[in-house]
Amino acid sequence: MGAGLAFLSLYPSFFLFYGSVRSTPLGVPGNFTGANYVQVYTDPETYRLIANTLLFAAGASGLSVVLALVLAWITVRTNAPFRGFLELTAVVPSIMPSLLVAISWVLLLNPSNGVLNELTRASLGIAPFNIYGLSGLIFVEALVLTPLAFLIIAAALRGMDPALEESARTLGSSEAGVALRITFPLIRPAILAAGTLNFVRAAETFDTPAIIALPARIELFTTKIFREAIGSFPANHNLAATYGVGLLALTLFFVYLYRRLTSQVERYATVTGKGFRPHLIDLRGWRYPIAGGAFLILVMMVILPFLTLLLVSIMPYYQPSWHILQNATLRHYVNLLHDDRIYRAFQNSLFLALAGATVCILFAAVISYLTVKTKIWGRGLLESLAFIPWAFPGTALAIGILWAYINFPIPIYATVWILMVAYITRFLPYGLRSVSSTIIQIHADLEEASATCGAGLLATLRRIMIPLMRPGIVAGWIILATFFIREFSCSIFLYSPGAEPLGPLLYFYYQEGAFGAMAGVGVLITLVSVLLILGARALPGREVVG
Amino acid sequence: MKRMACVGLGLLFAFAVFPPLYSAEIADAKKEGKVVIYGSLETGTMNIIRKAFKEKSGVDIEYWWSSSTKVTDRITTEFRAGKQLFDVTLNHRPLLKIMKKEGIIGTYESPAFKFFPPEVIDREVGPAYRNVIIGILYNEAYIKPDQAPKSYEDLLDPKWKGKFVMADPTTHTTTTQWLASFPKLMGKEKADRYIKALGAQRPVLVDSITPASQKILSGEVPIGFTFTKYIVIYGKEGAKLDYVRVDKMLGDGQYFGISSKPPHPNAARLFIDYFLSEESMKILAEVGETVPRKGVFPAFKDADKIKYVEFDELDSKGFAEKSQEYRKIFFQ
Numbered sequence: 061m062g063a064g065l066a067f068l069s070l071y072p073s074f075f076l077f078y079g080s081v082r083s084t085p086l087g088v089p090g091n092f093t094g095a096n097y098v099q100v101y102t103d104p105e106t107y108r109l110i111a112n113t114l115l116f117a118a119g120a121s122g123l124s125v126v127l128a129l130v131l132a133w134i135t136v137r138t139n140a141p142f143r144g145f146l147e148l149t150a151v152v153p154s155i156m157p158s159l160l161v162a163i164s165w166v167l168l169l170n171p172s173n174g175v176l177n178e179l180t181r182a183s184l185g186i187a188p189f190n191i192y193g194l195s196g197l198i199f200v201e202a203l204v205l206t207p208l209a210f211l212i213i214a215a216a217l218r219g220m221d222p223a224l225e226e227s228a229r230t231l232g233s234s235e236a237g238v239a240l241r242i243t244f245p246l247i248r249p250a251i252l253a254a255g256t257l258n259f260v261r262a263a264e265t266f267d268t269p270a271i272i273a274l275p276a277r278i279e280l281f282t283t284k285i286f287r288e289a290i291g292s293f294p295a296n297h298n299l300a301a302t303y304g305v306g307l308l309a310l311t312l313f314f315v316y317l318y319r320r321l322t323s324q325v326e327r328y329a330t331v332t333g334k335g336f337r338p339h340l341i342d343l344r345g346w347r348y349p350i351a352g353g354a355f356l357i358l359v360m361m362v363i364l365p366f367l368t369l370l371l372v373s374i375m376p377y378y379q380p381s382w383h384i385l386q387n388a389t390l391r392h393y394v395n396l397l398h399d400d401r402i403y404r405a406f407q408n409s410l411f412l413a414l415a416g417a418t419v420c421i422l423f424a425a426v427i428s429y430l431t432v433k434t435k436i437w438g439r440g441l442l443e444s445l446a447f448i449p450w451a452f453p454g455t456a457l458a459i460g461i462l463w464a465y466i467n468f469p470i471p472i473y474a475t476v477w478i479l480m481v482a483y484i485t486r487f488l489p490y491g492l493r494s495v496s497s498t499i500i501q502i503h504a505d506l507e508e509a510s511a512t513c514g515a516g517l518l519a520t521l522r523r524i525m526i527p528l529m530r531p532g533i534v535a536g537w538i539i540l541a542t543f544f545i546r547e548f549s550c551s552i553f554l555y556s557p558g559a560e561p562l563g564p565l566l567y568f569y570y571q572e573g574a575f576g577a578m579a580g581v582g583v584l585i586t587l588v589s590v591l592l593i594l595g596a597r598a599l600p601g602r603e604v605v606g
Numbered sequence: 607m608k609r610m611a612c613v614g615l616g617l618l619f620a621f622a623v624f625p626p627l628y629s630a631e632i633a634d635a636k637k638e639g640k641v642v643i644y645g646s647l648e649t650g651t652m653n654i655i656r657k658a659f660k661e662k663s664g665v666d667i668e669y670w671w672s673s674s675t676k677v678t679d680r681i682t683t684e685f686r687a688g689k690q691l692f693d694v695t696l697n698h699r700p701l702l703k704i705m706k707k708e709g710i711i712g713t714y715e716s717p718a719f720k721f722f723p724p725e726v727i728d729r730e731v732g733p734a735y736r737n738v739i740i741g742i743l744y745n746e747a748y749i750k751p752d753q754a755p756k757s758y759e760d761l762l763d764p765k766w767k768g769k770f771v772m773a774d775p776t777t778h779t780t781t782t783q784w785l786a787s788f789p790k791l792m793g794k795e796k797a798d799r800y801i802k803a804l805g806a807q808r809p810v811l812v813d814s815i816t817p818a819s820q821k822i823l824s825g826e827v828p829i830g831f832t833f834t835k836y837i838v839i840y841g842k843e844g845a846k847l848d849y850v851r852v853d854k855m856l857g858d859g860q861y862f863g864i865s866s867k868p869p870h871p872n873a874a875r876l877f878i879d880y881f882l883s884e885e886s887m888k889i890l891a892e893v894g895e896t897v898p899r900k901g902v903f904p905a906f907k908d909a910d911k912i913k914y915v916e917f918d919e920l921d922s923k924g925f926a927e928k929s930q931e932y933r934k935i936f937f938q
Contacts, residue, residue, distance in 0.1 A: 085686065086683060086686055086687075087683070087686030087687050087688075088686055167826075170826045172769075172826050172828070173748075173824070173825045174826075192810075274774060274811055275810050275811060275812060277811065277937060287777055290676055290679050290680070291675075291676070291777050291813070292675060292776070292777035293675045293678055293777075293779045293925055294679075294682075294704075294922055294925070294926070295679040295682065295683065297683075376843050376844060377823055377824075377840065377843045377844070377845055379747065379823065379824050379825050380824075380825070381747070381825075384844075387844070401649075401669075466683075466686070466687040467687065467688070473687050473689065474684060474687065474691060556680075556684070556691060557644065557668070557670035557680075557691070557692075558668070558691065560670075568671065568672060571672070571673070571813060571817055572648065572649060572671055573819060573820035574650075575820065575824075
């Protein structure tokens with residue numbers, strides 16, 4: 061198990077570095093050289109893209125935390141109406157391909173005929189929005205990242221011990237004073253953890269930059285890697301690997317920071333204990349306006365992008381005009397039925413989502429069990445190895461995998477299996493987190509009681525551990541399946557035409573100008589993801605799902 | 607008698623469509639089942655070709671579309687990984703020549719070459735099956751013909767600053783080559799000045815020429831440099847696009863290349879024979895392509911009056927140098 065994990069984590073890391081110190085292209089014999097590093101780090105543009113990446117990641121993670129905090133506070137700590145609905149909707153965007161969220165926002169906020177600009181132009185005579193800039197890039201990525209920050213912050217708010225707040229109130233502190241002096245300091249580690257995690261995710265993402273960065277003339281690490289690896293001629297996988305190593309170094313530092321912060325979150329949680337119900341703040345007359353504010357955030361996160369997608373999917377061709385809309389058609393959906401490229405892509409993505417998520421979560425369950433419940437030698441090392449992919453940006457991981465598997469004895473390059481390896485490597489930590497959190501809660505007494513009653517290890521696993529681990533496994537499986545079905549950042553570098561999943565297909569529809577088909581597929585992916593979630597909720601252990 | 611006449615007609619039809627035009631064995635191609643093509647010809651157009659080809663030969667086409675640049679990158683990477691998954695590529699000349707030099711592209715002299723005028727047949731890569739012509743297109747829903755520019759120079763007017771779209775000349779090889787060929791239109795000195803001024807106009811840059819046409823179609827950037835054929839392609843959807851009648855445009859010859867180790871060799875040859883046939887050329891012209899056939903023009907207004915000259919060729923080094931040069935002009 062350790063060897064398998066070490067292979068998954070270290071092999072592409074080694075080859076990413078290997079690619080960066082080779083003198084010849086991918087698959088061509090050559091020598092070792094430091095020239096790629098000299099070329100990259102003597103180029104002033106590199107420092108501009110480092111600065112851009114830091115600004116973009118900091119901005120997107122900062123804004124996502126603010127939005128998540130507002131949403132979490134309203135849904136968990138106030139008596140605002142429709143809290144359940146708002147809470148559920150906050151998680152929904154994680155099932156929409158972020159590439160399509162970015163495209164929707166381009167259609168809404170482009171400076172010339174973005175729908176929102178057109179509306180303000182018609183009503184106020186101004187067109188204030190321009191998506192093509194660092195601010196636009198940050199705004200869209202923040203919306204994409206908000207659900208993850210929401211999950212972390214909402215959990216912290218829910219698990220918080222209300223005794224300290226009660227004491228402050230008893231001593232005469234106002235609600236604002238309680239929030240500023242007690243609540244926020246208590247959840248500060250969760251806020252920092254969410255911010256750091258989202259920083260890493262923004263730094264590694266290629267989805268939003270793929271759509272907005274080029275017209276905005278903004279170069280980031282990920283767009284540079286894409287440009288060097290497949291976006292220009294002749295491709296330079298050596299430089300792509302060199303930039304990948306730089307990005308990996310950056311994200312490793314922040315993941316280290318994240319781990320330190322999350323260990324603090326867990327420390328707080330153990331102090332807190334369970335069974336308390338936090339005091340709900342009475343908003344009085346502000347209940348509806350504040351719920352309206354939360355709803356506005358959700359409109360931006362989910363409703364507007366999805367409606368835009370739906371609209372594009374029924375227009376003969378996209379142009380924001382009533383005249384075109386009057387000729388609405390289902391032609392794009394009908395065409396989808398006759399396009400075998402779509403069938404193949406759906407087949408590939410569903411296979412990756414169902415089989416890949418299953419393999420990944422089983423792997424995660426065994427590793428979690430070994431690291432949490434046993435005292436075998438080297439379990440600390442196992443845990444550290446499992447954490448490496450956290451830091452591995454999708455684009456850099458893909459370049460590492462490309463170098464690693466192009467001449468691998470088992471020929472997985474240009475098949476769906478290379479995607480499977482990439483997805484499992486990249487998302488294993490998500491599976492581990494989900495299963496570990498369940499295993500930690502299973503007290504050792506249960507295993508001991510089982511052993512006392514004469515049950516062997518297998519019987520204990522089958523009758524005690526696995527049924528109790530099931531909620532974590534099911535929740536983890538769903539998260540992984542929804543990630544796998546819409547994965548883009550890795551797939552775009554690794555897929556081959558016969559083994560094309562949905563993420564790259566959407567991108568190429570966008571590139572080819574087939575907006576109707578792209579939007580139609582996007583709507584279908586969203587619906588399939590919803591079905592996956594609903595289906596899994598019907599399984600035993602559903603109480604932790606969604 | 608009637609039956610005999612039918613059989614006779616059928617044979618005549620088969621003769622017209624297949625042998626002697628086809629040198630490949632149809633039966634062998636059928637056994638292979640499909641031909642895998644990577645190309646920059648639009649999927650919609652290929653779908654029409656695919657349907658017609660499948661009806662006639664029983665061989666299916668598996669098609670992967672991308673820009674010429676990305677098609678070449680993919681083919682090269684697969685070749686270096688020891689995996690030649692494609693049979694045929696539809697690409698532009700310099701990239702085919704570079705791939706031929708590396709041994710990725712092989713040679714196939716189709717009997718259908720004889721239908722092409724000698725001036726469009728390249729010694730190394732055979733005949734150009736189409737010429738993609740880059741013009742200044744605009745969306746009439748946003749720009750009236752009298753407001754549109756009348757020449758390349760008109761686009762340098764401050765009123766168009768940041769308001770026209772083109773593919774990124776630093777990454778998109780066709781655009782790199784197109785810009786590098788401007789001296790053919792206006793002489794070197796004037797072309798150098800023009801390109802610098804064009805960069806200073808801060809055009810909206812996109813990945814390749816098709817996304818540029820999409821921006822024009824949606825009205826997001828209602829004018830820009832793209833292929834003239836989109837007037838027909840989007841016109842069929844109901845869009846009203848027109849083009850600026852400049853004196854001369856630049857056209858890029860598009861060619862085919864057969865893999866040096868095609869997984870489906872007979873199907874590949876059969877496809878090439880069909881693709882270069884009269885019937886296929888007509889299909890291409892109907893969707894707006896400029897094909898090298900006398901008197902056959904794409905179906906948009908004044909297409910017969912368009913004068914164009916072919917792009918200059920660049921090699922790997924030339925692409926790298928021009929890309930660097932344009933980076934300074936378009937990204938400063």
